[in-house]
Structures are given as structure tokens and as C-alpha cells.
Amino acid sequence: MVCLLKIRGMLEQMSIIERKLADFILDNAHLLRDYSSQQLADAVGTSQSSVVKFCQKLGYKGYPDLKLAVNEAVITASTLQRSDSHEQGQQQSDIKTLVEQLQFSLHSHLRGILEINDEKALRDASDCLLQTDKVLIAGFGQSGIVAHDMQFRLLQLGKLALLHTDPAIALQLASTLDQHSVLLLISESGQNADLLKLARFARQRQIRIISLTSFKTNALSLAADIALYALSGDENVRLNALLVQLAQQHLCHILYLLLCQRQNNDHLLEESSKLLDLLEQQ
Amino acid sequence: MVCLLKIRGMLEQMSIIERKLADFILDNAHLLRDYSSQQLADAVGTSQSSVVKFCQKLGYKGYPDLKLAVNEAVITASTLQRSDSHEQGQQQSDIKTLVEQLQFSLHSHLRGILEINDEKALRDASDCLLQTDKVLIAGFGQSGIVAHDMQFRLLQLGKLALLHTDPAIALQLASTLDQHSVLLLISESGQNADLLKLARFARQRQIRIISLTSFKTNALSLAADIALYALSGDENVRLNALLVQLAQQHLCHILYLLLCQRQNNDHLLEESSKLLDLLEQQ
DNA sequence: GCAGTATTGAATAATTTATTCCGCCTTGGC
DNA sequence: GCCAAGGCGGAATAAATTATTCAATACTGC
Numbered sequence: 001m002v003c004l005l006k007i008r009g010m011l012e013q014m015s016i017i018e019r020k021l022a023d024f025i026l027d028n029a030h031l032l033r034d035y036s037s038q039q040l041a042d043a044v045g046t047s048q049s050s051v052v053k054f055c056q057k058l059g060y061k062g063y064p065d066l067k068l069a070v071n072e073a074v075i076t077a078s079t080l081q082r083s084d085s086h087e088q089g090q091q092q093s094d095i096k097t098l099v100e101q102l103q104f105s106l107h108s109h110l111r112g113i114l115e116i117n118d119e120k121a122l123r124d125a126s127d128c129l130l131q132t133d134k135v136l137i138a139g140f141g142q143s144g145i146v147a148h149d150m151q152f153r154l155l156q157l158g159k160l161a162l163l164h165t166d167p168a169i170a171l172q173l174a175s176t177l178d179q180h181s182v183l184l185l186i187s188e189s190g191q192n193a194d195l196l197k198l199a200r201f202a203r204q205r206q207i208r209i210i211s212l213t214s215f216k217t218n219a220l221s222l223a224a225d226i227a228l229y230a231l232s233g234d235e236n237v238r239l240n241a242l243l244v245q246l247a248q249q250h251l252c253h254i255l256y257l258l259l260c261q262r263q264n265n266d267h268l269l270e271e272s273s274k275l276l277d278l279l280e281q282q
Numbered sequence: 283m284v285c286l287l288k289i290r291g292m293l294e295q296m297s298i299i300e301r302k303l304a305d306f307i308l309d310n311a312h313l314l315r316d317y318s319s320q321q322l323a324d325a326v327g328t329s330q331s332s333v334v335k336f337c338q339k340l341g342y343k344g345y346p347d348l349k350l351a352v353n354e355a356v357i358t359a360s361t362l363q364r365s366d367s368h369e370q371g372q373q374q375s376d377i378k379t380l381v382e383q384l385q386f387s388l389h390s391h392l393r394g395i396l397e398i399n400d401e402k403a404l405r406d407a408s409d410c411l412l413q414t415d416k417v418l419i420a421g422f423g424q425s426g427i428v429a430h431d432m433q434f435r436l437l438q439l440g441k442l443a444l445l446h447t448d449p450a451i452a453l454q455l456a457s458t459l460d461q462h463s464v465l466l467l468i469s470e471s472g473q474n475a476d477l478l479k480l481a482r483f484a485r486q487r488q489i490r491i492i493s494l495t496s497f498k499t500n501a502l503s504l505a506a507d508i509a510l511y512a513l514s515g516d517e518n519v520r521l522n523a524l525l526v527q528l529a530q531q532h533l534c535h536i537l538y539l540l541l542c543q544r545q546n547n548d549h550l551l552e553e554s555s556k557l558l559d560l561l562e563q564q
Numbered sequence: 565g566c567a568g569t570a571t572t573g574a575a576t577a578a579t580t581t582a583t584t585c586c587g588c589c590t591t592g593g594c
Numbered sequence: 595g596c597c598a599a600g601g602c603g604g605a606a607t608a609a610a611t612t613a614t615t616c617a618a619t620a621c622t623g624c
């Protein structure tokens with residue numbers, strides 16, 4: 001399941017041959033079962049060695065490894081589909097269908113997060129945030145929503161989390177950071193000019209940078225000390241945007257919960273619940 | 283699935299070595315993924331050639347064929363099991379455990395949405411938003427994140443979606459609404475004083491109100507024309523907050539996708555993708 | 565006890581997969 | 595425009611995995 005999403009998400013940054021391979025696999029995932037690397041190469045019109053290199057580039061040990069992963073994806077998809085439609089062989093209302101589709105896509109996207117993100121990266125990121133008191137978060141547009149979310153979480157943990165929607169002010173805020181601070185940059189594409197400015201600025205000052213982008217090589221993740229990724233790659237543009245955002249949020253939430261676990265925060269919890277009570281009083 | 287049953291069914295008529303192989307496979311089906319025929323032979327204490335012969339005797343072309351079949355069985359079983367009950371008491375890294383727990387909770391929370399929300403309410407809400415051009419969204423604190431999210435979505439659909447984090451300004455914005463406008467109020471508790479003010483104001487002006495709150499009777503949902511609910515109720519306070527927020531967002535996203543479907547929006551899609559390109563240019 | 569048959573594993577062949585190496589092309593600097 | 599650096603793809607080759615052969619042994623029915 002995840003495997004195919006991963007491939008789809010990396011389509012953009014593939015060479016021609018790699019892309020042909022990817023397309024073939026996506027279109028004929030179910031056929032792969034009976035293909036050797038040589039056969040696949042022939043089917044696509046390339047060399048066997050290229051097939052193997054393709055597999056390795058995607059992070060698999062070799063061809064059999066990819067094959068197994070694709071097979072798993074095929075099986076999982078068909079099993080889930082079966083158990084879903086099994087519930088109601090009848091036609092469902094459009095809303096139900098839509099909701100189930102959304103939940104299914106979401107489920108697969110989120111499941112992929114642990115596969116494309118090294119556990120070490122997650123641990124490093126949470127270490128990083130645990131040790132610092134001051135975090136500047138930056139993200140614009142859709143990623144701005146994620147940024148707000150994360151700001152809220154970090155504030156709850158007692159961290160000074162800075163964020164501003166104005167890029168100029170964000171840069172001003174950056175000038176208040178020191179080496180013990182952390183810069184968290186959130187961007188779908190990883191190419192946003194304002195964020196790159198912030199990254200350059202932080203690099204000069206030796207401020208640690210965590211990036212959170214789509215899963216593909218991009219300027220931002222290259223500039224970051226710790227790069228986190230969200231899966232992307234659904235065909236439906238609008239749905240894809242939703243899913244990427246939710247995957248980003250999900251990663252933030254994972255970091256948040258990790259921090260909760262590691263930070264003895266009983267007093268903080270009381271504090272913030274008191275605060276909430278205050279806020280919500282009628 | 284069939285594969286393991288087949289093996290089990292033939293247990294009786296097997297020779298000693300074959301039986302050892304069969305037992306091992308049945309007990310360690312999940313391990314087979316990473317075993318070569320030689321490794322399996324070693325693990326069982328036999329020769330590699332016997333392994334191959336065993337496979338062929340069972341009707342498979344050879345070892346890889348059996349391996350694939352066993353793998354399928356394992357996947358199918360685990361997929362079905364996971365969707366049924368979520369118990370896997372294996373030793374995992376803390377991160378993996380945390381993530382799986384989170385995803386499981388999320389999954390169940392989201393699945394509940396269709397149960398606590400009338401389909402009619404969802405349809406009404408989307409009708410309501412479809413027909414209007416001007417929406418004032420209000421939500422503070424954590425719900426503010428959801429509000430921002432929804433604002434972004436509605437703007438993408440070409441709706442004038444207003445939102446301000448300052449309650450006073452929000453009220454000012456409300457004074458620009460007319461009977462064709464919609465007020466969308468988002469609150470966890472449904473008791474926030476500022477939102478209630480907005481609701482009273484809108485009632486007087488006969489502006490339609492959609493509320494999005496936790497699933498319990500509350501002042502806000504009573505004041506609303508259409509009340510939508512997010513499940514709440516996890517024991518862990520912090521996790522619960524996350525889940526409620528995500529459920530709220532999920533509801534918003536459902537509305538958004540419904541609107542996408544119903545609104546012929548090809549030109550809008552182009553527009554907004556052009557916009558995004560502009561924004562993300564380096 | 566003996567012929568016939570089945571089972572096993574060592575050796576080997578065949579196949580599949582992984583790596584190396586080389587030529588080609590692109591890219592970026594001068 | 596030229597050259598160096600680096601990535602890409604494929605042919606050749608190495609390594610590994612898998613399949614077959616064959617001989618030894620054990621077992622079965624007579």
C-alpha cells in the first residue's frame with residue numbers, strides 16, 4: 001500500500017527510464033508477482049541492471065524486496081476493498097462513499113509516515129525540540145495551518161513558539177534566535193523563497209533547522225539538519241493537498257506526543273487545562 | 283491464506299523432514315519473508331534441495347513461489363485482523379507503538395463521524411455553503427486552527443471566507459453579513475462566550491448558523507440551524523484534544539470535498555493552482 | 565532377505581540478482 | 595566555448611539464489 005504511494009510521490013523527480021519503470025509498476029502492480037527483474041526490464045524496454053538500481057534508489061534492498069513490497073500493497077488494497085464492500089454490497093450514498101474514500105486514503109497516507117521517515121530523524125527532532133526553549137515556526141499558505149497547529153502544541157508544552165504570517169516579521173523574529181533555538185520550516189514543495197531565506201539566515205547563525213516537506217529532494221530539506229517528510233501523490237489534486245497537510249500535521253502531532261511522553265509535564269498539563277477552563281467559561 | 287491451509291491439510295501424509303519444514307513454516311510464516319531457501323533449510327536442519335522439493339511437491343513452481351504465497355497469506359490475515367481488532371502485543375520501538383496507537387485512535391474517531399452526524403445535516407451544511415458566497419468563520423484556540431483550515435478551503439472554492447482571531451473584529455465582520463451569508467462556528471466545548479455572542483447576533487439577523495462542536499448538547503449547537511459534531515472522549519487529555527481537532531477538521535474536509543464535487547470548479551482549480559505556482563516559485 | 569521405491573543431501577547446473585565498469589550526456593564553472 | 599564533475603544507463607561480470615541430477619540410504623511389500 002505504502003509502496004505504491006511512495007513510488008507515486010517520487011514520480012516527479014525521476015529520470016525517463018525510472019519513470020517508465022514506475023508507470024509500468026503502478027499500472028501493472030498485480031502482474032509484478034510473476035516477473036523477474038529481466039522480464040520487467042524487457043517489458044519496459046530497459047536493462048536489468050537499471051531495474052535493480054531503480055529498486056535500490058527507492059530504498060529497497062533489491063528487486064525481490066521491491067517485488068515483495070508491491071505484492072503486499074496489492075494484497076492489502078484488495079483485501080481492504082473486499083472487506084469494505086463486503087459490509088454493504090449495495091450502492092451507498094454519495095456521502096458515505098466519499099467519506100470512506102477519504103478515510104481510506106488518509107489511513108494509507110498516515111501509515112506510510114513511519115516508512116519514509118527514519119525513526120532516527122523523528123527521535124532527533126524530538127530531542128532537538130525537547131532541549132530548546134525557543135522555536136521559530138514558519139509556514140505559509142496551507143502549511144501555515146500546520147504551522148499554527150504546531151505553535152499551539154509547543155506553547156502547551158511550555159516552549160516559546162514564535163510564528164508570524166508576515167514573512168518580513170518572521171525574519172525579524174529569526175533575528176532573536178540563538179544557537180540554542182530551533183527553526184521549524186514547513187512547506188509542501190520545499191521551495192518557498194521566504195522559507196529558504198530563513199534557512200540561510202539560520203545556517204549562518206548555526207541555528208538548528210528542522211524541515212517538514214513533501215517526500216522528494218528539495219532545497220529546504222537539503223538545507224535542514226533534520227528533514228521530515230510527508231507522503232504525497234494522490235491523483236486528485238485537491239484531495240492530495242488535504243492529505244499532504246494532514247500528513248504534515250500528523251508528523252507534528254507525533255512529535256508533540258513524543259515530547260509529552262518525555263517531558264514530565266504534569267504541572268504544565270494542569271496549567272493549560274486551567275487556561276482552557278478560563279477561556280471556555282461562559 | 284489458502285496456502286497455509288493447504289500445508290496444514292497435507293501434514294499427515296508428509297515425511298519427517300517435510301513435516302519439520304511444514305511445522306516451521308506454519309509457526310513462522312511471518313519470518314519467511316526474509317529467508318532464502320538455504321536459510322530455511324538451515325533453520326529446519328535439512329538441505330536446500332529438500333526445501334525446493336518440498337515446495338514443488340506442494341504444487342508450487344519453486345521456493346520463491348511458495349514464499350510469495352505464504353507472504354500473501356500472512357498479509358491477508360494481518361490486514362483482516364487489524365481491521366477487526368487491534369491487538370499486537372509484540373515488542374516494538376516506543377515510537378512505532380505511539381504512532382500506531384495514534385493512528386488507531388484517529389481511525390476509530392473518524393469512523394465514528396458518520397454515526398454521530400446525520401447524513402442530512404452534512405448535506406444541509408454543504409447545501410448551505412454551496413448557495414452562499416460569504417461565510418464568516420469563527421473559532422478560537424485550538425478550534426482556531428480548524429477555522430483557518432476551513433477558511434483556506436472555502437477561499438479555494440471561490441467563497442469569500444472571513445475570519446479573524448480577534449473576537450471584537452470578528453463581531454465587526456459579522457455586521458457585514460446578510461441573510462444570504464452563513465456563519466460557521468467552531469468550538470470544542472460549544473460554550474465559548476464570544477462565539478455565543480456571534481450566534482445571538484446572527485440569529486437576530488436571520489443569518490444561517492452552522493455549528494461544529496464536541497458531541498454533547500451545548501449552547502452553540504442549540505443556537506445553530508445545522509449542528510455538526512466531532513467525537514470526543516479519549517482518556518488521555520492531550521490525545522483527546524488532538525483527536526477532537528482532527529475530527530473537526532475531518533468534518534470540514536468532508537464538506538469541502540462535497541462542495542468540490544457539486545461545484546463545477548475546473549476554472550477555479552486552474553486559478554488556484556496558478557496561484558500556488560506563483561507562491562511557490564523560487 | 566531381496567527387489568523396488570521413496571527420501572535425502574552433496575554436487576552441480578541454471579537462473580536470477582547485484583555490482584562493476586565504461587561511455588554518454590548534462591551541468592556548471594571558467 | 596571548453597573542460598571537469600557528476601549522474602545515468604547498459605554491457606559484462608560477479609555473486610547469490612534456486613533447481614536438478616545423481617548416488618547413497620532407508621523403507622516397503624513380497
